[in-house]
Amino acid sequence: MEKKITNPWKWQDSRSYVQAVEVKNVESTLYVSGQTAINDEGISSDEDMKTQLTKAIANLEKVITKAGFRCDGIVRLNIYTTATSELWPHFGILQDWIAKHNIKQALTMLEVKSLFETLKVELEATVVK
Numbered sequence: 001m002e003k004k005i006t007n008p009w010k011w012q013d014s015r016s017y018v019q020a021v022e023v024k025n026v027e028s029t030l031y032v033s034g035q036t037a038i039n040d041e042g043i044s045s046d047e048d049m050k051t052q053l054t055k056a057i058a059n060l061e062k063v064i065t066k067a068g069f070r071c072d073g074i075v076r077l078n079i080y081t082t083a084t085s086e087l088w089p090h091f092g093i094l095q096d097w098i099a100k101h102n103i104k105q106a107l108t109m110l111e112v113k114s115l116f117e118t119l120k121v122e123l124e125a126t127v128v129k
Contacts, residue, residue, distance in 0.1 A: 001023060001024070001025050001026050001027060001073075001128060001129060002023070002024040002025055003021055003022070003023055003075070003104065004021070004022040004023075004024075005018045005020070005021060005104050006018070006019055006020040006021075006022070007019050007020075015095075015107075016094070016095040016098045016099070016107075017077070017098075017105060017106065017107035018104050018105065018106060018107075019106070020106060021075045021076070021104060021105065021106050023075055023128050026128045026129070027128075027129050028069075028128070028129050029126065029127070029128050030064065030067050030069050030073075030125075030126070030127040030128070030129075031126055032060065032063050032064065032067075032124060032125040032126070032127060033063075033124065034078075034080065034122035034123065034124040035056050035059040035060040035063060035122065035123050035124070035125075036052070036055075036056050036059065036115065036116065036119045036121065036122045036123075037051065037052035037053075037054075037055035037056050037059070037119060037120075037121070038055075038059065038119075039055075044116060044117040044118050044119050045118065045119065046118040048086075049081075049083070049086040049087055049089075049090055049120050049121060050089075050090040050093065052119065052120045052121050053087065053090050053093055053094065053121050054093060056121050056122065056123050057093070057094065057097050057123065060123045060125060061097075064125070064127055067127075068129075069127045069128075069129050070101075070127075070129065071101035071103060071127075072101050072102050072103055073127045073128050073129050074101075074103045074105045074125050074126070074127050075104075075105055075106065075126055075127070075128055076105055076106050076107075076125060076126035077103075077105045077106070077107050077108075077123065077124070077125050078107075078108045078109075078110070078123070078124040078125075079094075079107070079108070079109040079110070079121065079122070079123055079124075080109075080110050080111075080112050080115060080121070080122040080124070081109070081110075081111055081112070081120060081121045081122075082111070082112060082113070082114060082115055082119075082120045082121075083111065083120065084109070084111045086120065087109075087120075087121060105125075
């Protein structure tokens with residue numbers, strides 16, 4: 001697999017994403033459903049944004065690795081949150097995880113009116129190998 005990153009500017013670098021990712025010679029593509037702070041028993045978290053973000057990242061990584069892919073293969077990440085103002089103070093958690101795995105992904109973040117039950121943040125990814 002070959003990845004080509006396109007960044008006409010530098011400002012996105014501090015925000016932990018790229019403007020475009022071209023992927024060639026892909027062996028396989030994994031489309032991951034939105035991962036949230038739901039525990040192994042299927043119970044939605046009612047904890048704070050930081051705790052939910054940390055659990056959503058762990059669940060995303062678990063699905064990706066269980067499927068036989070690697071986190072550095074993420075080429076698209078969509079973030080849905082019920083409150084960007086609550087998410088921003090903890091965005092470094094996601095940025096650290098992205099840096100740890102050397103992920104170079106296109107990114108979209110949307111504030112939505114609500115998510116399932118008591119959830120505050122959801123991470124949806126496209127992964128290639």
